[in-house]
Amino acid sequence: xxxxxxxxxxxxALIGVGLIGSSISHAARRANLASDIVGSSATPAxxxxxxxxxxxxxxxxxxxxxxxxxxxxVLCTPVGVLGKVAEEIGPHLKPGTIVTDVGSVKAAVxxxxxxxxxxxxxxxxxxxxxxxxxxGPEAGFAELFDGRWCILTxxxxxxxxxxxxxxxxxxRLGSKVELMSxxxxxxxxxxxxxxxxxxxxxxxxxxxxxxxxxxxxVIKFSAGGFRDFTRIAASDPxxxxxxxxxxxxxxxxxxxxFSEDLTALQRAIRYGDGETLERLFAEARSxxxxxxxxxxxxATPDFGRRPSGSGTQS
Amino acid sequence: xxxxxxxxxxxxALIGVGLIGSSISHAARRANLASDIVGSSATPAxxxxxxxxxxxxxxxxxxxxxxxxxxxxVLCTPVGVLGKVAEEIGPHLKPGTIVTDVGSVKAAVxxxxxxxxxxxxxxxxxxxxxxxxxxGPEAGFAELFDGRWCILTxxxxxxxxxxxxxxxxxxRLGSKVELMSxxxxxxxxxxxxxxxxxxxxxxxxxxxxxxxxxxxxVIKFSAGGFRDFTRIAASDPxxxxxxxxxxxxxxxxxxxxFSEDLTALQRAIRYGDGETLERLFAEARSxxxxxxxxxxxxATPDFGRRPSGSGTQS
Numbered sequence: 082x083x084x085x086x087x088x089x090x091x092x093x094a095l096i097g098v099g100l101i102g103s104s105i106s107h108a109a110r111r112a113n114l115a116s117d118i119v120g121s122s123a124t125p126a127x128x129x130x131x132x133x134x135x136x137x138x139x140x141x142x143x144x145x146x147x148x149x150x151x152x153x154x155v156l157c158t159p160v161g162v163l164g165k166v167a168e169e170i171g172p173h174l175k176p177g178t179i180v181t182d183v184g185s186v187k188a189a190v191x192x193x194x195x196x197x198x199x200x201x202x203x204x205x206x207x208x209x210x211x212x213x214x215x216x217g218p219e220a221g222f223a224e225l226f227d228g229r230w231c232i233l234t235x236x237x238x239x240x241x242x243x244x245x246x247x248x249x250x251x252x253r254l255g256s257k258v259e260l261m262s263x264x265x266x267x268x269x270x271x272x273x274x275x276x277x278x279x280x281x282x283x284x285x286x287x288x289x290x291x292x293x294x295x296x297x298x299v300i301k302f303s304a305g306g307f308r309d310f311t312r313i314a315a316s317d318p319x320x321x322x323x324x325x326x327x328x329x330x331x332x333x334x335x336x337x338x339f340s341e342d343l344t345a346l347q348r349a350i351r352y353g354d355g356e357t358l359e360r361l362f363a364e365a366r367s368x369x370x371x372x373x374x375x376x377x378x379x380a381t382p383d384f385g386r387r388p389s390g391s392g393t394q395s
Numbered sequence: 396x397x398x399x400x401x402x403x404x405x406x407x408a409l410i411g412v413g414l415i416g417s418s419i420s421h422a423a424r425r426a427n428l429a430s431d432i433v434g435s436s437a438t439p440a441x442x443x444x445x446x447x448x449x450x451x452x453x454x455x456x457x458x459x460x461x462x463x464x465x466x467x468x469v470l471c472t473p474v475g476v477l478g479k480v481a482e483e484i485g486p487h488l489k490p491g492t493i494v495t496d497v498g499s500v501k502a503a504v505x506x507x508x509x510x511x512x513x514x515x516x517x518x519x520x521x522x523x524x525x526x527x528x529x530x531g532p533e534a535g536f537a538e539l540f541d542g543r544w545c546i547l548t549x550x551x552x553x554x555x556x557x558x559x560x561x562x563x564x565x566x567r568l569g570s571k572v573e574l575m576s577x578x579x580x581x582x583x584x585x586x587x588x589x590x591x592x593x594x595x596x597x598x599x600x601x602x603x604x605x606x607x608x609x610x611x612x613v614i615k616f617s618a619g620g621f622r623d624f625t626r627i628a629a630s631d632p633x634x635x636x637x638x639x640x641x642x643x644x645x646x647x648x649x650x651x652x653f654s655e656d657l658t659a660l661q662r663a664i665r666y667g668d669g670e671t672l673e674r675l676f677a678e679a680r681s682x683x684x685x686x687x688x689x690x691x692x693x694a695t696p697d698f699g700r701r702p703s704g705s706g707t708q709s
Contacts, residue, residue, distance in 0.1 A: 161669075185619075210619050214683070229618055259615070269612050272602050274619030280594055281620070283660055285679040287653045288586045296682070298583050300689045301573070304543055305499075305524050305588030306595070309623050315683035318676035325664045325672055336661050339601045340654070346597055347650050350639045355475075358639055362632035365599040368610070369528070369629035372622060375614045 088116055089250055094151035095120040096144045096166055098131040099317075100212060101183045102157035103221025106136040108254040111223040121147035130218045145173045153250070156182035156194070161323035164193030176201030179243050183209055185270060185320070187234045187263035189327035203243035206234045206263060208270070209256060214315035227255035234263040271331035275324055276339060279332070281314040282321070402430055403564055408465035409434040410458045410480055412445040413631075414526060415497045416471035417535025420450040422568040425537040435461035444532045459487045467564070470496035470508070475637035478507030490515030493557050497523055499584060499634070501548045501577035503641035517557035520548045520577060522584070523570060528629035541569035548577040585645035589638055590653060593646070595628040596635070 093115040095102040102120065109115050120137035121144045122128050128140035141147040148154050148170045156163055163182060174180065180202055184190045187206050198204040211229040213220065231251040235244050248258045261269070288299045288307065303311065325332055349357040407429040409416040416434065423429050434451035435458045436442050442454035455461040462468050462484045470477055477496060488494065494516055498504045501520050512518040525543040527534065545565040549558050562572045575583070602613045602621065617625065639646055663671040 210616050212619075230616060232616075265607075269608050269616055270619060272598075272605060272608055273613055273616045273621040277598060277620035277624055279660060280598065280657070282676050282679040283657045284586075284591060284594065284653060285682050286675055287649070287656045289678065289682055290652070290656075291586060293579075294583050294586055296685065297689075299587055300682075300685050302524050302544055302546075302583055302587045305526075305584060306591035306627050307587040309627055310591055311679075311683040313620050313623055314676075314679040316676075316680075318673050318680060321676050322669050322673040326667055326669050329664055329667070332664060333661065335601070336657070336664075338604070339598060340657070342601045342604075343594070343597045343650070343654070346593060347647065350643055350646060350650075353640055353643070355636050355640050359632050359636040361600055362596050362628075362630075362635050364603065365596040365625075365628040366630075366632060368599050368603055368614075369625040371610065372614050372617050372625050375611075 086113060088113060089246065089253070090115045090151075090153040092117045092119060092151045093153045093155065094118075094144075094147040095137065095155050095157055096147060096170070097157035097159075098122050098127055098136055098140065098218045099157060100216050100220040101209065101225075102155070103131070103134070103136050103218045104211075104223070104225040105155060105157070105183075105221075105254065107221055107223035108226055112253045112255075114250065114253055115153075119147050119151070127218055134218060136218060136221070144170050148173050148178075150175065152178050154178060154180045156180070156184070159317075159320045159323045160184035160186055160190055160193075160327050161319075163190055164197070167194040167197035171197040171199055174199060174202045178202050179247055180204045181207045181233075181247055183207060185274065185324045186328040187232075187266040191234070191236075191263050203240050205239055205244055205247050207247070207251070208232045208234075208266065209251070209254075210274075211256075212316070214312055216317045216320075224255065226251070229256055230259055231256040232259050232261060232266050234261060234266050236262075267328050267331045271328060271335045275328055275332050276335045278313055278316065278321060279325065279336070280339070281310040281312075284310050285314045400427060402427060403560065403567070404429045404465075404467040406431045406433060406465045407467045407469065408432075408458075408461040409451065409469050409471055410461060410484070411471035411473075412436050412441055412450055412454065412532045413471060414530050414534040415523065415539075416469070417445070417448070417450050417532045418525075418537070418539035419469060419471070419497075419535075419568065421535055421537035422540055426567040428564060428567055429467075433461050433465070441532055448532060450532060450535070458484050462487050462492075464489065466492050468492060468494045470494070470498070473631075473634045473637045474498035474500055474504055474507075474641050475633075477504055478511070481508040481511035485511040485513055488513060488516045492516050493561055494518045495521045495547075495561055497521060499588065499638045500642040501546075501580040505548070505550075505577050517554050519553055519558055519561050521561070521565070522546045522548075522580065523565070523568075524588075525570075526630070528626055530631045530634075538569065540565070543570055544573055545570040546573050546575060546580050548575060548580050550576075581642050581645045585642060585649045589642055589646050590649045592627055592630065592635060593639065593650070594653070595624040595626075598624050599628045 098120045106118050118137050119139045120131050121141040131137050131140045144166050182190055190206050209226055209231040211225050251258050412434045420432050432451050433453045434445050435455040445451050445454045458480050504520050523540055523545040525539050565572050
């Protein structure tokens with residue numbers, strides 16, 4: 082058996098079995114990374130589904146029960162409850178266990194989780210930059226992480242062997258791995274993910290409150306651009322609430338810059354300054370080219386996905 | 396030959412052969428709507444490509460030459476030059492000809508074009524809500540309008556027969572047709588298309604000017620949401636400049652509302668008001684459901700389109 086086929090963990094415990102937890106299960110089974118995968122969820126329906134779908138051999142009600150004998154614990158709950166979860170599982174973790182998470186913010190997770198980790202347990206925060214607007218245990222699939230980045234935020238005292246093992250784990254789930262500090266992660270994600278989501282949520286709600294344009298019209302003519310915003314605004318409300326409450330500083334800084342820049346565009350429109358508008362739009366277009374070249378998207382034209390059953394997807 | 400197979404026009408003239416003009420050519424040929432299609436472009440390279448691709452039997456330099464003997468003229472240039480184009484072609488239009496356009500604003504087009512239309516010519520403004528972020532004559536394809544809405548904005552004196560014929564034309568190109576006033580069109584599109592594009596252009600530029608986050612990082616981690624914004628920010632800068640200069644009032648009104656709403660979210664983040672955040676996010680999610688039910692998008696998870704060659708597209 083070559084190293085790349087080796088089982089890496091005897092027992093993985095997934096604390097929370099939503100979109101990310103269930104996708105980790107699928108991808109870990111695909112790559113044969115674990116002898117056993119167990120999970121926990123406070124919601125009975127989620128536990129039933131997770132077992133019925135074979136995502137976990139056993140779904141526990143309490144996280145403390147799921148982590149017993151696990152050598153990898155992945156925290157997949159909304160970040161707002163991670164402190165409570167860490168406090169609960171801390172006394173039940175065995176020495177040598179790697180504990181990681183998949184939260185969209187990192188400094189707050191370090192603040193909330195690290196104090197509860199016992200001596201000998203390796204806590205290494207993580208964040209796979211992958212997702213869909215779906216949630217729940219049925220939403221996961223093995224390919225979610227393929228070719229996507231996973232950011233890990235070790236610190237100066239992180240055990241090098243444990244870090245190398247966690248890196249390999251994510252690579253075998255399909256990801257590329259990048260290391261950075263929790264604070265830098267939070268700044269990068271504020272602009273690449275958190276503020277875009279906030280803006281998407283916001284414009285969808287602005288549209289909903291117009292008296293002179295009906296909801297039906299907004300929906301009918303959404304192919305003009307609005308639809309792309311609703312897609313990302315469909316993400317889980319609780320997860321996103323916790324993201325914004327836990328990355329307040331970086332998000333407020335980025336929002337401040339965004340608003341200043343938007344005011345400049347608004348002013349150019351008001352005073353008919355076409356030169357400024359064209360220049361700023363052309364700059365944005367060139368950044369798009371960079372993303373295509375970096376392989377994070379395709380140049381294939383997007384002409385709106387077809388309603389199900391009416392043809393192939395673009 | 397059944398009515399739905401009939402040639403509708405002896406000669407269609409496409410003034411401008413970019414994404415929309417070339418797609419009209421493809422779709423009109425697919426449905427056998429014209430005996431002949433000619434076009435015009437001020438750009439020699441565009442004329443060469445349009446002829447080489449067979450989009451037009453002849454590409455003229457001057458719009459006035461292209462419209463001679465045409466019984467349907469479709470203006471497909473950026474809206475900023477439509478007044479000039481109308482002035483140029485006006486004297487060369489034959490009575491009974493239908494003139495329409497595909498511009499993203501409608502009141503300004505009526506203002507600029509209508510005064511140049513001679514007696515007996517039927518000017519009926521139009522706007523197909525379809526597009527990709529690509530531009531140029533190679534970007535078009537026959538399926539662009541399939542299942543999408545096309546808005547026509549006739550007025551009280553519009554000839555009913557000409558209107559019915561233009562409606563049939565768009566339906567045979569694949570579209571569904573909706574009628575409304577130019578002013579209402581501009582309000583609806585301000586929120587469903589113009590403001591979303593402005594915001595997309597803006598956040599891409601905000602990201603580009605950050606000192607503490609590198610462009611490489613923005614691009615690398617764009618799958619977190621930012622990528623969806625860059626896609627629509629890749630659209631043609633000149634076309635969009637003209638849209639904003641020509642739909643100033645409605646765009647400024649919508650931007651004002653958007654900014655007020657964003658300030659409320661920003662305040663909720665600053666003061667840790669999780670209840671408000673969760674409520675507003677949940678409202679946005681329910682609007683997304685409406686769009687899926689209306690068939691304007693699919694519920695299939697979007698897990699990021701794959702770089703070309705690495706698998707199927709989602």
